[in-house]
Amino acid sequence: MSYNPPLFPNPDVDLRAMSKMSHKLFACWLLLLASDGFASITDVFKDEDGHTKWQHLANFSAGLLITLLTITLVFLAISYRNAWRVNRELTEIKKNLEERVRERTANLATTNSKLEAEIAEHRETTQRLVASESYIKSILDSMPLMLIGLNKEMAITQWNPAAEKITGAKSDMVLGKNLWEAYPTITLTPEQLKEVLDSGSNRVIQHSQRGQYYFDITLYALQGNDEVGIVILLDDVTKRVKTENRMIELDKMASMGELAATMAQDIDTPLQRISQSLGQVYALAKSDDPDALAREHCKTLKHCLETALESSEYASAIVNNLADFALHQGGSAQLVNVPEVLEHTIELAGKVISEPNGLKFRDIPLHLQVEEKLSSAPCRIAELQQVFLGIFRHACYALGRCTRDGFSPLITVDVTEFYDSIWIKINHNGVGLTPEEQINIFEPYFLNNPDASAGLGTQRLSFAYFSITEHHHGQMAVTSDIDVGTTFHVQLQVKK
Known part of the structure; x- marks a missing residue:
């Protein structure tokens, strides 16, 4: 340009x-x-x-x-x-x-x-x-838990409204003060806090006055670049613990009630037989013709006395079983051979289980199939025997009710080991369970209706289920068809 x-x-x-x-x-x-x-x-x-x-x-x-x-x-x-x-x-x-x-x-x-x-x-x-x-801040203020923040010198840096409500001390009065100066009744020691602060790990401390209050105290260590200290959470779990204890007591009472009802029914059967036999003997004794008594009713008298004696042996075996269970209840788990416990329980069931209609467990054919070289399992022997007795009692009850044509009662027991568990399958071909009964069989039974059938309640297996799942850390289930029969599945963890 x-x-x-x-x-x-x-x-x-x-x-x-x-x-x-x-x-x-x-x-x-x-x-x-x-x-x-x-x-x-x-x-x-x-x-x-x-x-x-x-x-x-x-x-x-x-x-x-x-x-x-x-x-x-x-x-x-x-x-x-x-x-x-x-x-x-x-x-x-x-x-x-x-x-x-x-x-x-x-x-x-x-x-x-x-x-x-x-x-x-x-x-x-x-x-x-x-x-x-x-x-x-809103979260901290709305927390129902008591929250206290401390720095490494154990001076208070956080004090939420729940802490104010429980202790009665306002936050502006305690911030910057030593923890034990501001809250002298706290059940923590400087050594406990120092241990958490040095290790940098969390710790939960349970503090309680039995029957009065229960606290869960959780200690969190802060290990940030700018802030080093401890957060203390105090959770008042009194209501929850009392509720849980009450539920545990109710479960125990339900289990004991189930056992008591079962034992009462077991004892009631031989006692009724004894009572009937004694009634017949008494009726013979009231006869006006002693010669007729000797001639015509000698066999009846002998049968009554044999029935009474046998029933007394049943009742004695039931009482001994109950006493033995009470003696060993609460014991620690032991490594046992599960087939041996089963065999002993089958022998015991032959002595204590019978039905009012005359069906005795010892008269029922039973096939026991056991896999070789099974591992030992940690079990409470007395409780495990009661579990198997409950299942056998349920099987005898179902077999006694069966009226199918050409019916022949049978119980089959299979014991196998799969991976880290022992599986026990107990099957009977009697009257099966309805879908509703399958749902409720492991639930506690409370007999509130006086006209209801007592037998229905005593066939519940809530104690057996509780013992297997809680005390033995195993599993228990049931499969059933009302026209085919029922199979109970019990899983027990083995000790490797």
């Missing part, structure tokens, strides 16, 4: 410079005219008569003036050229300056945009932090 400088690139500067130069030249000319040197020069322009040769003087003056004007023009041209060059440089500088200003303005705009974005992000972060802090 060509550049055409103006005649006077900077008129104010050039005119002032030319005016000053003209004044200087004119002053020099006047000084020259006034000086003695000029007078001596004018003598050259005089003739012999002393008259001035004005024509020559005028020509000289005009030449001198032209020379001076030429010098002035040259000077002005040089000055103009210098001014043009300077003006061009100034224009370039101005152009560069404007470009820099534009660039700087653009950079400032970009910087301002970034700064505004950072400020907006900072504001958003600040709002989030404030919201988070408010949220955390």
Whole structure:
């Protein structure tokens, strides 16, 4: 792009410079005219008569003036050229300056945009932090647990409203104080807190006054870069523990009630037989003809006495079984051979289980199949015997009720080992369970209806289920079809 400088690139500067130069030249000319040197020069322009040769003087003056004007023009041209060059440089500088200003303005705009974005992000972060802090504070304030925060010097840094309510001390009164100075009745020791602080691990301490209150005290160690201390959570679990204890007591009472009802039914069967036999004997004894008694009723009397004796043996075996169970109840688990416990229980069941309709467990065919080289299992022998007795009693009851044509009672017991468990399957082909009975068979039974069948309640297996799942850490289930029979599945963990 060509550049055409103006005649006077900077008129104010050039005119002032030319005016000053003209004044200087004119002053020099006047000084020259006034000086003695000029007078001596004018003598050259005089003739012999002393008259001035004005024509020559005028020509000289005009030449001198032209020379001076030429010098002035040259000077002005040089000055103009210098001014043009300077003006061009100034224009370039101005152009560069404007470009820099534009660039700087653009950079400032970009910087301002970034700064505004950072400020907006900072504001958003600040709002989030404030919201988070408010949220955390709301959580701490609404916690039902007593929360106490301590620094490494055991001075209180947090004291939530639950702590204020329990202790009666306001947070502004205890913040910064030593824990035991602010809360002297707390059941923690400095050694316990120091152990948690040094190890950096969590710890739960249970504190209780039996029958009055129960507390779970949880200690959390803080190991952040900026904060080192401990958080103490005190949870008043009195209601929960009392409720749990009550539920445990109810479960125990239900189990004991089930056992008591079962034993009562077991004992009631031989006692009824004894009572019937004695009634028959008494009726024979009241006969008016002793000879007739001897002749016609001797066999009946003998049968009654045999039935009474056998029933008394049943009752005695039941009582002994109950006494043995009570003696060994609550004992520790022992490594036992499960098939041996089963065999002993089958032998015991033959002595104590019978039905009022005359069906005796010892008269029921039983097939026992045991896998070889079974591992030992940790069991409570007395409880496990009662579990198997309950299942056998249920099987005998179901077999005694069966009225299918061509029915032949049968009990099958399979004992196998699979991975880390021993599985016992006890199957009978008597009357099966309805879907509702399958759901309720492991639930406790409370006989509130006096007209209801007592037998239905005593066939529940809640104690067996509780013993297997809770005391033996195993599993117990049932599968049944009302027209085919029932199978009980018992799983026991083995000891490797």
